[in-house]
Amino acid sequence: MYDGGKIIPGLIVFVGLITFPIWYNAGNAGDVPKPEKPADAKECVEATEFMRTSHMVVLNQWRDDIVRDGGTRSGKTASGDEYSRSLQKGCMKCHVSKQKFCDRCHEYAAVKPYCWDCHLPPQEAM
Amino acid sequence: MNNKRREFLKIAGLSALAGLGAPAAVNMLVRGPGMAHASSGHGASSEHGGGHGEEKPAGVQHGIVIDVRKFAEDKELARKCIDACHSIHNVPDYGNKKDEIKWIWTEGYEHAFTEHSHYKRNAALHEMPIITMCNHCANPPCVRACPTKATFKSKENGAILMDFHRCIGCRFCMAACPYGARSFNWRSPREKDANGNFKYIKQVNSEFPTRMRGVVEKCNLCAERLAVGLLPACVEACGDTKAMVFGDLNDPNSEISTVLNENFTIQRKPALGTQPSLFYII
Numbered sequence: 254m255y256d257g258g259k260i261i262p263g264l265i266v267f268v269g270l271i272t273f274p275i276w277y278n279a280g281n282a283g284d285v286p287k288p289e290k291p292a293d294a295k296e297c298v299e300a301t302e303f304m305r306t307s308h309m310v311v312l313n314q315w316r317d318d319i320v321r322d323g324g325t326r327s328g329k330t331a332s333g334d335e336y337s338r339s340l341q342k343g344c345m346k347c348h349v350s351k352q353k354f355c356d357r358c359h360e361y362a363a364v365k366p367y368c369w370d371c372h373l374p375p376q377e378a379m
Numbered sequence: 380m381n382n383k384r385r386e387f388l389k390i391a392g393l394s395a396l397a398g399l400g401a402p403a404a405v406n407m408l409v410r411g412p413g414m415a416h417a418s419s420g421h422g423a424s425s426e427h428g429g430g431h432g433e434e435k436p437a438g439v440q441h442g443i444v445i446d447v448r449k450f451a452e453d454k455e456l457a458r459k460c461i462d463a464c465h466s467i468h469n470v471p472d473y474g475n476k477k478d479e480i481k482w483i484w485t486e487g488y489e490h491a492f493t494e495h496s497h498y499k500r501n502a503a504l505h506e507m508p509i510i511t512m513c514n515h516c517a518n519p520p521c522v523r524a525c526p527t528k529a530t531f532k533s534k535e536n537g538a539i540l541m542d543f544h545r546c547i548g549c550r551f552c553m554a555a556c557p558y559g560a561r562s563f564n565w566r567s568p569r570e571k572d573a574n575g576n577f578k579y580i581k582q583v584n585s586e587f588p589t590r591m592r593g594v595v596e597k598c599n600l601c602a603e604r605l606a607v608g609l610l611p612a613c614v615e616a617c618g619d620t621k622a623m624v625f626g627d628l629n630d631p632n633s634e635i636s637t638v639l640n641e642n643f644t645i646q647r648k649p650a651l652g653t654q655p656s657l658f659y660i661i
Binding site for chain 2 (some may be wrong): 300316318320321322323326341342367370371372373376
């Protein structure tokens with residue numbers, strides 16, 4: 254190889270530089286988002302851990318159940334409080350701010366759910 | 380080697396013949412000669428009324444009887460129905476025909492009832508606003524056309540509903556619908572003006588979503604209102620005038636069945652076999 258003495262160290266330096274953000278931040282989760290929880294509600298429709306990982310599944314199940322199968326539009330929490338199985342009319346009644354709740358994690362995780370293409374967020378975010 | 384292949388082909392061929400012939404032979408044995416084809420014949424079964432006439436409807440089929448005379452008496456009534464529906468469902472008003480989104484609208488007699496003769500019809504009839512919307516057909520062509528099952532017939536009440544999440548905007552349903560009841564969102568209904576308000580949705584109902592660019596939409600027979608025990612918005616807007624009567628067509632004791640029984644009604648394009656659920660008293 255011509256100029257191998259320059260190319261190979263050059264490549265090593267290049268790869269090192271381009272992967273800099275990865276190894277520099279290794280083991281560091283960055284600024285973990287703190288979504289604002291509703292002040293006056295004690296519990297969500299499911300356990301917090303479950304909601305954290307699977308809220309999108311719950312939303313899809315509500316939608317399919319109500320739209321397709323004529324399912325009930327209201328549910329009960331573990332302690333018996335009634336809630337509306339609806340993003341606009343249910344979730345956002347307690348989680349009153351899309352920016353302070355939904356967006357914080359979604360931005361951190363770099364996901365762009367299309368909920369709000371059609372559903373109307375609470376007034377503040379419009 | 381050649382010999383083996385030859386043997387193999389012989390066996391394979393015989394097996395194929397046996398496989399094809401065996402079911403027919405077995406049928407002959409089991410049912411006796413002459414009965415082997417009865418299952419695929421055209422024999423009329425007595426359970427289905429001898430195979431004549433329409434299939435007996437089952438389940439709930441919501442429908443509306445529209446009394447056009449009442450709309451002719453009160454010229455404002457149609458506007459009230461349309462406004463009620465469109466404001467509740469966040470239907471945008473672009474102010475031009477090309478982009479128009481309509482769930483419920485008025486049509487001239489000759490356009491609404493194209494199968495009827497218009498020769499020498501009284502002039503007053505042609506001036507009547509015929510209010511119309513999705514016909515929530517018992518035999519909906521749009522549902523057959525939809526490749527994603529985004530639109531479907533409700534098992535609960537026979538309304539033709541849409542799951543906007545699934546709509547890919549192919550517009551097959553619009554081509555299939557003979558009533559023009561479906562509108563396509565050519566542009567975003569959520570375009571905003573300088574103040575950050577929706578330009579085309581004057582009064583936003585925060586209880587109902589909007590749509591997005593690229594989906595088809597239409598009347599949902601107020602599924603969200605029926606679920607909480609309210610009447611469809613247009614029927615409610617008519618109030619006590621009885622210009623619109625809503626109910627279950629398959630229930631012989633419902634109000635709508637009584638009205639249908641006591642009045643001469645017509646449907647839009649009945650010859651197409653879609654079995655529309657809107658009936659008109661002219």
